[in-house]
Amino acid sequence: DVADAPGAGALVLKGGAVSFRGVGFSHAGRSRSIKDVDIDIEAGSFVGVCGPSGAGKSTILRLLFRFYDPETGAVAIDGQDLTGVTQESLRDALGLVPQDVVLFNDTLRANVAYGKPDATEVEIIEALERAQLGEFLRRLPDGLDTKVGERGLKLSGGEKQRVGVARTIIKNPAVLVLDEATSALDSQTEKEVQGALAEASRGRTTISVAHRLSTIAEADRIFVMDEGEIAEVGTHEALLKLGGIYAGMWKRQSETGEGRSGEAQTAG
Ligand code: ATP
Numbered sequence: 001d002v003a004d005a006p007g008a009g010a011l012v013l014k015g016g017a018v019s020f021r022g023v024g025f026s027h028a029g030r031s032r033s034i035k036d037v038d039i040d041i042e043a044g045s046f047v048g049v050c051g052p053s054g055a056g057k058s059t060i061l062r063l064l065f066r067f068y069d070p071e072t073g074a075v076a077i078d079g080q081d082l083t084g085v086t087q088e089s090l091r092d093a094l095g096l097v098p099q100d101v102v103l104f105n106d107t108l109r110a111n112v113a114y115g116k117p118d119a120t121e122v123e124i125i126e127a128l129e130r131a132q133l134g135e136f137l138r139r140l141p142d143g144l145d146t147k148v149g150e151r152g153l154k155l156s157g158g159e160k161q162r163v164g165v166a167r168t169i170i171k172n173p174a175v176l177v178l179d180e181a182t183s184a185l186d187s188q189t190e191k192e193v194q195g196a197l198a199e200a201s202r203g204r205t206t207i208s209v210a211h212r213l214s215t216i217a218e219a220d221r222i223f224v225m226d227e228g229e230i231a232e233v234g235t236h237e238a239l240l241k242l243g244g245i246y247a248g249m250w251k252r253q254s255e256t257g258e259g260r261s262g263e264a265q266t267a268g
Pocket of ligand 1: 027028033051053054056057
């Protein structure tokens, strides 16, 4: 529903710092979905966002992508209110690896180049290597020209996710958003995808929305949402010490084995 403001200019990137200041928003006909949300994300840092179902995590992402404008407060990138910049420049600045990466019924080349239509072959191969699909590519008889998707080669969940990561790497956005990017994967596959995601997020502002807390345990800062508000902020260690919502979620996930894998399994 949003439109470019008259005279809106392009977002000028200076590293990709993100801020939410006093942000409130309610979905039509609902009481407040989020209120008084303050989030400060330094350029180049890695933050996690977690919290119970319905806490407002997706609403935060939708406001960042400017699917809606806040009712109170402001969302900004590098100090520029998103309502004052062009949507095209905002879309260029943001990259998303979604829960479920969708492949088009086309070649692997076209599926990766979707992130940058004028990408060269060298760039496409480099993006696949960085997304840890180099081996996979070398095994394909038709290489980049292999058809993938519905009527082509069926990719595993982890391979599909990594094609999504390659797309994002080639796009090279200032701000990377991971929306529970590893939810549907077994732990070995999750490890491979995590490796690709770590490569994609290196030196880049990254916001990871997680149900499984192991995926954000190493974050510079974790924002814990509850009932539309930021309830707790801190590192994994600090939040465990605090003994609040995060610590409770971590304990539950540790007990059930849900949401823990890789490094974090031995850390807690
Ligand atoms: P989950 O972990 O289940 O994905 P979440 O933390 O992402 O949850 P949101 O999806 O942001 O939570 O939802 C926050 C609140 O806004 C909830 O009360 C939800 O019911 C409400 N909400 C979300 N989307 C809509 C919508 N399109 N229309 C009406 N209400 C909505």
